[in-house]
Amino acid sequence: xxxxxSQFKKSARVALVDPDLQxxxxxxRSGFVENRRAAVEKLPEFDELRRSARGIxxxxxxxxxxxxxxxxxxxxxxxxxxxxxSTPEEARDIVLGICRRAGAKRVTKAKSMVGEEIAINxxxxxxxxxxxxxxxxxYIIQLAEEPPSHIIAPxxxxxxxxxxxxxxxxxxxxxxxxxxTEVPGLVDEARQVLREKFLSADVGITGANFLVAExxxxxxxxxxxxxxxxxxxxxxxxxxxxxxxVVPTREDVSTLLRVLARSATGQEMSVYTTFSTGPRRQNDxxxxxxxxxxxxxxxxxxxxxxxxxxxxxxxxxxxxxxxxPVYQGIGGxxxxxxxxxxxxxxxxxxMVGLDQAxxxxxxxxxxxxxxxxxxxxxxxxxxxxxLRRRQYQNRQTSTVSRVALAAWSFLVRRPRLYRxxxxxxxxxxxxxxxxxxxxxxxxxxxxxxxVRDLPAPQGSSFQNQWRKRRQGSQS
Amino acid sequence: xxxxxxxxxxxxxxxxxxxxxxPDSIARSLQGRLSRPRANLKPAIGGDTIAHFIEKLGSVxxxxxxxxxxxxxxxxxxRHLESFDLGDALVxxxxxxxxxxxxxNRLGVERRAAAGGDRLSVTGAYAAVAExxxxxxxxxPDSxxxxxxxxxxxxxxxxxxxxxxxxxxxxxxxRSDKQAMPRTxxxxxxxxxxxxxxxxxxxxxxxxxxxxxxLVAK
Numbered sequence: 001x002x003x004x005x006s007q008f009k010k011s012a013r014v015a016l017v018d019p020d021l022q023x024x025x026x027x028x029r030s031g032f033v034e035n036r037r038a039a040v041e042k043l044p045e046f047d048e049l050r051r052s053a054r055g056i057x058x059x060x061x062x063x064x065x066x067x068x069x070x071x072x073x074x075x076x077x078x079x080x081x082x083x084x085x086s087t088p089e090e091a092r093d094i095v096l097g098i099c100r101r102a103g104a105k106r107v108t109k110a111k112s113m114v115g116e117e118i119a120i121n122x123x124x125x126x127x128x129x130x131x132x133x134x135x136x137x138x139y140i141i142q143l144a145e146e147p148p149s150h151i152i153a154p155x156x157x158x159x160x161x162x163x164x165x166x167x168x169x170x171x172x173x174x175x176x177x178x179x180x181t182e183v184p185g186l187v188d189e190a191r192q193v194l195r196e197k198f199l200s201a202d203v204g205i206t207g208a209n210f211l212v213a214e215x216x217x218x219x220x221x222x223x224x225x226x227x228x229x230x231x232x233x234x235x236x237x238x239x240x241x242x243x244x245x246v247v248p249t250r251e252d253v254s255t256l257l258r259v260l261a262r263s264a265t266g267q268e269m270s271v272y273t274t275f276s277t278g279p280r281r282q283n284d285x286x287x288x289x290x291x292x293x294x295x296x297x298x299x300x301x302x303x304x305x306x307x308x309x310x311x312x313x314x315x316x317x318x319x320x321x322x323x324x325p326v327y328q329g330i331g332g333x334x335x336x337x338x339x340x341x342x343x344x345x346x347x348x349x350x351m352v353g354l355d356q357a358x359x360x361x362x363x364x365x366x367x368x369x370x371x372x373x374x375x376x377x378x379x380x381x382x383x384x385x386x387l388r389r390r391q392y393q394n395r396q397t398s399t400v401s402r403v404a405l406a407a408w409s410f411l412v413r414r415p416r417l418y419r420x421x422x423x424x425x426x427x428x429x430x431x432x433x434x435x436x437x438x439x440x441x442x443x444x445x446x447x448x449x450x451v452r453d454l455p456a457p458q459g460s461s462f463q464n465q466w467r468k469r470r471q472g473s474q475s
Numbered sequence: 476x477x478x479x480x481x482x483x484x485x486x487x488x489x490x491x492x493x494x495x496x497x498p499d500s501i502a503r504s505l506q507g508r509l510s511r512p513r514a515n516l517k518p519a520i521g522g523d524t525i526a527h528f529i530e531k532l533g534s535v536x537x538x539x540x541x542x543x544x545x546x547x548x549x550x551x552x553x554r555h556l557e558s559f560d561l562g563d564a565l566v567x568x569x570x571x572x573x574x575x576x577x578x579x580n581r582l583g584v585e586r587r588a589a590a591g592g593d594r595l596s597v598t599g600a601y602a603a604v605a606e607x608x609x610x611x612x613x614x615x616p617d618s619x620x621x622x623x624x625x626x627x628x629x630x631x632x633x634x635x636x637x638x639x640x641x642x643x644x645x646x647x648x649x650r651s652d653k654q655a656m657p658r659t660x661x662x663x664x665x666x667x668x669x670x671x672x673x674x675x676x677x678x679x680x681x682x683x684x685x686x687x688x689x690l691v692a693k
Contacts (some may be wrong), residue, residue: 024630027674084480137671148667225667225682249512269607285588285619304490
């Protein structure tokens with residue numbers, strides 16, 4: 001998809017007054033946040049597991065070339081193919097080439113963030129293939145022609161009645177003419193429509209939560225079972241994965257699984273955790289005859305070893321966005337690309353360019369919740385600050401804020417002047433607001449006062465009060 | 476294609492301040508980490524592995540029926556078919572461990588991979604994990620993967636001796652059995668479900684609507 005992150009402010013304003021979206025976002029707070037808390041409380045070893053998980057990823061990243069090659073060797077030994085792509089274009093061409101060689105018409109897809117990153121659906125459709133998302137949430141937004149608004153619950157912004165209308169509109173051609181208004185009916189109708197697609201697909205595309213160097217396996221974690229129907233029924237299985245997904249051993253995956261599901265949905269283990277290793281074996285009665293893994297870089301190797309290195313530890317659980325007050329307020333679409341919330345605010349500028357996504361690092365209160373809940377201990381607020389610094393250095397910030405910051409830095413480096421100016425400002429503000437004690441409007445503070453009053457200072461600065469108190473206690 | 480490969484590897488090495496591949500000594504030690512994997516921290520679970528497994532499976536809506544011996548499996552499956560009105564046809568995995576089951580003549584039993592319209596499958600399992608309540612199935616001619624996903628109902632025949640405490644114990648068991656990685660290893664933890672419509676949990680999304688484990692004492 002084309003990034004629309006440059007429209008962030010406008011999109012966020014629209015999102016804030018969208019009643020359906022606001023209602024849907026309420027489910028994030030009551031669902032994900034509460035479930036994660038309960039799951040973490042039940043596991044006394046959680047923090048220790050987190051440290052261990054983080055150590056595994058860090059070790060792998062320090063030796064990333066070695067583990068990727070080891071993975072590649074094992075995949076080939078079991079009869080699979082490995083492809084490398086530096087850019088989304090290269091990855092798309094590889095996938096399209098495999099589909100063409102297979103003489104494919106219909107391609108089923110299980111949720112893959114790398115698939116979104118390389119916009120594989122659009123590429124498949126415009127090359128004449130029928131591409132069908134099979135994760136229920138992804139299917140819903142594919143029908144609605146919208147991007148995902150959450151990395152693990154892509155249709156979280158959709159209400160039940162919106163889904164009813166979508167299905168009614170798109171399923172009539174399969175003979176489903178009655179409106180399904182309840183969850184079981186909706187899920188069942190999608191199950192039946194998609195079942196036919198699964199059984200007649202020529203290629204199945206999945207992502208990967210992990211790649212295992214020890215065995216050449218790709219691992220997916222799902223609850224619906226669509227990933228497994230996608231990688232078992234069609235004759236060709238393609239896996240698209242970022243290069244940072246590799247870990248050394250099955251033991252290491254086991255550790256990561258313990259923090260992934262708990263952080264994501266609050267489950268101890270997702271319903272289906274599946275290791276795929278090569279194509280079907282001789283005498284197997286089912287499974288694909290071709291197994292292809294496409295490894296995508298797309299800027300990841302540029303993050304290694306620099307200030308954004310930690311981002312490569314991300315296991316895409318979504319905990320950061322679930323706990324982010326900004327994400328909770330505006331949902332995912334305002335972020336304008338496939339990765340949303342705090343992790344998206346770091347990844348989008350790095351992958352599509354800071355000039356395209358300049359508002360994202362600033363759409364953050366720096367409250368630190370994301371870092372606190374991140375199972376991989378990724379310092380997201382620090383990286384957002386780093387991106388702000390880059391913006392300032394690249395002169396990508398507004399003149400107003402540059403002048404204001406310059407004035408501020410001039411002032412704070414001169415304590416005596418600072419105290420005098422602030423003392424004067426505080427006193428005059430207090431005098432101006434002497435009757436109401438607060439301001440309804442103030443010059444240069446419209447962003448604050450447009451939605452709430454600004455409390456007025458009480459007349460004396462903290463420093464002044466502190467000095468007086470100390471003098472008092474000494475005498 | 477190979478250009479991109481060299482490019483990606485070169486970028487990684489440059490970022491890690493290395494001119495080429497890892498020195499042999501380090502590569503050998505990493506190779507050792509791969510060929511002799513060690514378990515990381517395993518969370519403590521109670522002393523009774525079987526009881527823990529049963530509790531965990533129950534907590535993810537898996538049904539469990541305990542029987543004394545494998546010949547009782549037929550009755551349990553017949554009752555399951557009846558109580559969910561699933562007709563009298565079933566597909567059984569061509570697994571030698573399931574051969575001794577005395578199916579009633581009333582039932583149409585086929586031994587094959589699954590097809591789109593199958594209502595109920597019966598499979599064995601390679602292991603089960605007490606920590607999470609997961610069943611572990613390895614794909615093979617005896618255990619086609621489609622049986623785990625296409626039918627409405629999935630019945631798994633598990634022996635108590637197959638239950639291990641942690642996920643890692645499955646890998647240890649596979650290595651000591653000289654069991655290579657098959658095409659698919661499925662960890663199945665309850666029936667298929669989705670929460671994609673307003674975060675309401677609904678079972679039977681794309682995979683089985685019900686998961687029923689028949690736990691055989693010996």
